[in-house]
Every structure is written in structure tokens, then in C-alpha cells.
Amino acid sequence: MDISQLQITFLGGGNMCEAMVRGFINNGGIDPKKITVSTPSKRTENTYKELKVNHVVGDNKSSVKGADIIIYCVKPYMVKPVSEEINSIVSEKGNPLVISVMAGVTIDTLSSVLNGYGRCARVMPNTPSLVGAGACGYALSPKCADTDGELVEKLLSSIGVVKKVAENLIDSVTGVSGSGPAYVYMFIEALGDAGVVNGLDRATSRALAAQTVFGAAKMVLENPDVHIAQLRNNVESPAGTTVSGTSTLEKEGLRACVIKAVTAATDKAKELGKSN
Numbered sequence: 001m002d003i004s005q006l007q008i009t010f011l012g013g014g015n016m017c018e019a020m021v022r023g024f025i026n027n028g029g030i031d032p033k034k035i036t037v038s039t040p041s042k043r044t045e046n047t048y049k050e051l052k053v054n055h056v057v058g059d060n061k062s063s064v065k066g067a068d069i070i071i072y073c074v075k076p077y078m079v080k081p082v083s084e085e086i087n088s089i090v091s092e093k094g095n096p097l098v099i100s101v102m103a104g105v106t107i108d109t110l111s112s113v114l115n116g117y118g119r120c121a122r123v124m125p126n127t128p129s130l131v132g133a134g135a136c137g138y139a140l141s142p143k144c145a146d147t148d149g150e151l152v153e154k155l156l157s158s159i160g161v162v163k164k165v166a167e168n169l170i171d172s173v174t175g176v177s178g179s180g181p182a183y184v185y186m187f188i189e190a191l192g193d194a195g196v197v198n199g200l201d202r203a204t205s206r207a208l209a210a211q212t213v214f215g216a217a218k219m220v221l222e223n224p225d226v227h228i229a230q231l232r233n234n235v236e237s238p239a240g241t242t243v244s245g246t247s248t249l250e251k252e253g254l255r256a257c258v259i260k261a262v263t264a265a266t267d268k269a270k271e272l273g274k275s276n
């Protein structure tokens with residue numbers, strides 16, 4: 001399947017759209033001329049013009065004409081009004097694959113606001129897609145063909161790791177990896193701040209903190225059969241420095257706090273889904 005020849009229209013040109021567009025162009029080999037981004041304002045026009053992507057302002061309907069793939073990158077509450085603008089094209093012509101990245105919005109909701117259109121996929125990407133290091137979960141409508149699954153996998157694997165999950169778990173994917181980069185940025189910030197508190201200059205501390213998170217993630221990914229606790233134990237020399245640090249993190253509730261945060265984000269995704 002050659003994804004480089006597909007016409008792709010993004011509805012909504014904000015942060016997630018830009019991350020996917022840059023990822024598709026830089027890592028997916030997709031020709032920018034095959035990509036259209038439709039937004040209501042000129043706010044992001046320069047960004048997409050620089051990327052040599054077609055930018056349509058205030059006309060979602062014309063932007064989806066001839067599209068092989070339509071990607072909803074608007075806020076969840078916009079699903080209905082945006083669908084009303086395009087559903088005549090989607091339902092009657094072209095048979096595009098419709099992909100939503102909107103948090104909480106179910107395939108049933110998307111299909112119903114598109115007058116029962118069936119070729120729909122629900123995807124939860126994240127912003128590191130921009131650098132080809134995304135983590136993405138997806139689910140397909142039962143009305144999709146197997147080839148649609150292959151298409152989604154091929155497209156998304158150009159911007160990162162892709163996992164198929166049951167649709168009722170997409171909200172959990174949102175809590176873990178959709179929102180996850182923000183938690184990790186907080187951790188890197190905190191680690192960098194801690195270095196400054198302990199005498200390092202800001203730039204050195206930031207670089208060491210970010211590389212440490214990157215290196216630890218690489219160790220986890222490249223050693224799938226080693227328990228993560230074992231990797232941690234390998235750093236914790238007996239009576240050494242690390243175990244003083246990790247026991248403090250346990251005492252202060254890092255693990256419980258992360259679980260609470262992910263559960264709050266997952267619950268919020270479920271709530272967003274109910275309001276549509």
C-alpha cells in the first residue's frame with residue numbers, strides 16, 4: 001500500500017494537526033502537496049504555507065472534496081458542527097476513510113453525525129509524532145474493511161509506535177500516551193529544576209534531565225523481557241545514592257500520584273465523550 005499518493009485533509013490546524021503533518025512529511029514520505037489543512041482563521045496560515053501544505057480558510061466543505069483520508073483535528077465539541085458542513089460530501093462521494101483524533105468522541109458519535117457513515121477510525125496520537133516518536137492507539141468501526149486497518153497502521157507507523165486496542169480502551173490510551181507527553185515534560189522540568197537547586201547551570205541540567213528520560217525509555221523499549229523494576233534495581237547500588245532518591249519518591253507518592261493523574265485524564269476523556 002503506497003501511502004505517499006493519498007490525498008489527506010485535516011479539519012483543524014492546531015497543535016495535534018501540525019505534529020501529524022510535520023511527521024507525515026518528514027518521516028512518512030508524504031508529499032506536502034497531497035495534504036490540505038482546513039481552519040476557520042488565518043492564525044496558522046504561515047506555518048502550513050512554509051510546509052508547502054494547502055491551507056484552506058473557512059471552507060471545510062471544499063477542503064474534503066477528493067480526499068482519500070479526512071482527519072478530524074478539531075476540539076471534541078466541534079464534531080457536530082464540522083460534520084454538518086462536510087457530511088454531504090462524505091456520505092455521497094469519494095468514500096474517504098474518516099479518522100478522528102478527538103479525545104472522547106466515540107466511533108458511534110462520529111458515524112451518527114455523518115449520517116451513519118461507516119468507514120471511520122478512532123485514533124489517539126500524541127505530539128511527539130512531530131519528531132517521528134509518537135505513541136498512538138487506534139480502533140476501527142466494525143464497518144471498516146481489513147485494508148482500512150492496514151492503511152491506518154501504515155500511515156500512523158510513519159510517525160511512531162501504533163497499537164490497536166478495543167474502542168472502549170481509547171480513553172485509557174488518551175490518559176496514558178495522548179496526555180502523557182505533558183506529564184513527562186513536567187518530570188523533565190522537575191528533574192532539571194532539581195539539578196539547578198543542587199548547583200548545576202540551567203542548560204546543563206536541562207540537557208542531562210532530558211537525555212536521562214530518553215535513555216531510560218530506550219532501555220525499557222530495547223529490553224522488553226526485563227522487568228522495569230530490574231532496570232531500576234540495576235541503578236540502585238546498595239546503600240548508594242539512587243536508593244535514597246527512589247525511596248523518597250515512593251514515600252512522597254510518585255506512583256500513586258501518576259496513577260491518579262492518568263485516571264483523571266481517562267475519566268475526563270469519557271466525560272468529553274458523553275457531552276457529544
Ligand SMILES: NC(=O)C1=CN([C@@H]2O[C@H](COP(=O)(O)OP(=O)(O)OC[C@H]3O[C@@H](n4cnc5c(N)ncnc54)[C@H](OP(=O)(O)O)[C@@H]3O)[C@@H](O)[C@H]2O)C=CC1
Binds near residue numbers: 011014040179
Ligand atoms: N494536543 C494534543 O497533544 C492532542 C490532541 N488531540 C485531539 O486533537 C484535537 C485538537 O487538539 P489540539 O490540536 O490540541 O487543539 P488546538 O486548539 O491546537 O487546535 C484546534 C484547531 O481547530 C481549529 N478549528 C476551530 N473551529 C474549526 C472549524 N469549524 N473547522 C475547522 N477547524 C476548526 C482551530 O482553528 P484556529 O487555528 O483558527 O483557531 C485550531 O486550528 C482535539 O480533539 C484533541 O482531543 C489528540 C491527541 C493529542
Ligand SMILES: O=C(O)[C@@H]1CCC=N1
Binds near residue numbers: 103174179
Ligand atoms: O488535553 C487534551 O484534551 C488532548 C487530548 C490528549 C492530549 N491532549
